[in-house]
Amino acid sequence: MKVLWVCNIMLPAIAKQLGLPYSSREGWLTAALDRVLQEQHRHRITLGIAFPVTEETGNMNRELVLAGDETCACYGFVENLNTPEQYDSKIEVRMKEIIADFEPDMIHIFGTEFPHTLACVRAFRNPAKTLIGLQGLISACAAAYMADMPGKIQRRTTFRDLVRKDNLKQQQKKFYKRGLYEKEALRLTQHVAGRTDFDRETAAKINPEATYHFLNETMRSCFYRDRWKRNACIPYSIFLSQGDYPLKGFHYLLQAMPAILAQFPEAHVYVAGNNILKGTTAKDNMKLSGYGKYLRKLIKDNQLKDKVTMLGMLDEEGMKEQFLKSHVFVCPSAMENSPNSLGEAMLLGVPCVAADVGGIHNILVSGGDGVLYPAGSVEGLAEKVIEIFTKEAITEKYSDNARRHARETHDADQNYYKLIRIYQEITG
8 A cells, every 4th residue: 555644844764865954853753654664565555755845945756765775755845834824725736746646545644733734635635545643733722822821911012023923812813723724624534543532522523524543652762761760860850841832831830930949949940942032132132022021021020040941952862861860741731632742751751740631631640650730720730740859659659650651652563553454444
């Protein structure tokens, strides 16, 4: 069977062959790619991969060696990932060219976050042979985007926001617009793949006729090696995997820090990902987004200047190292489906505290693998972090259980064979 993958990024294996920079996000796709290429002859799969490229790179059709001596048909389509709220009909034209060249028996689209998903579904026009893998659900994220921020903060417009036409209200509107593309794409397919109660129920509301396939994800290989140890971590260190827009809830943690510091003055927050707080000059201040300005105010008001370290973008080894050094990993998001960062932390046995939103309860069992708290509760977040810092025996239990549970959820063999069965079912 010929299967065309449509991805949100140029996978690292492809970028390395082309000598281009690449992103380490969505690393679970790399794990899936490696396995499919290793066993493609065994399961009679011919894989093609389509991915976004820049104007400078341009549309491409290339046969690349991605594993051993095996070649893979690779297709680039020009898409501006910085403006995902804008539908570009040229992508639909390009998708038709890719489909005509590769002639897939089915298409597997990973995620609904970008308009190329809708463009591909429209171009293929074969709902029975189209599978959309659910990652985050943009329409649900749009509704939760402001994450309990005060109204005056939501309405604020900084110089940077004015120039870019990108204040918080405008950002939320962009999410709503992306959500419309997502809903149309889901209505035009007969197969969706997900892994939580939340994504199954949300997809069913949008398209009750679609077949739902349960499919867990396999994480990046390095997270299956090594494990967290209490005596090897930085005591009272709190790790957040990203915090550059409201949905991820960095502001909740900053508000919770005074209560945490009252009992543990050594507590310190480390944040990976895009640093929207960098710089202190007048020019830097002009580049601050409304959310960045709000975070700075919280840091100042709560006297956290020396208690927050922004780590910037980390590759997979850097993320793993930071996980292992952390006393607790926190996921304070206002909305999530099944965050990979939480899965990676659990694989390593890092104690986890997470907001009980979306599909997180399917990933982490509260009181068994770690602790959940009511979404949006600053007091609940502080209380659960303090619990991790205080009760070492329970923390060790959480670490062991989380590791065991995550190895079942993210079992590479089970997930691969389930994927193949879904492909066989769709293609007949």
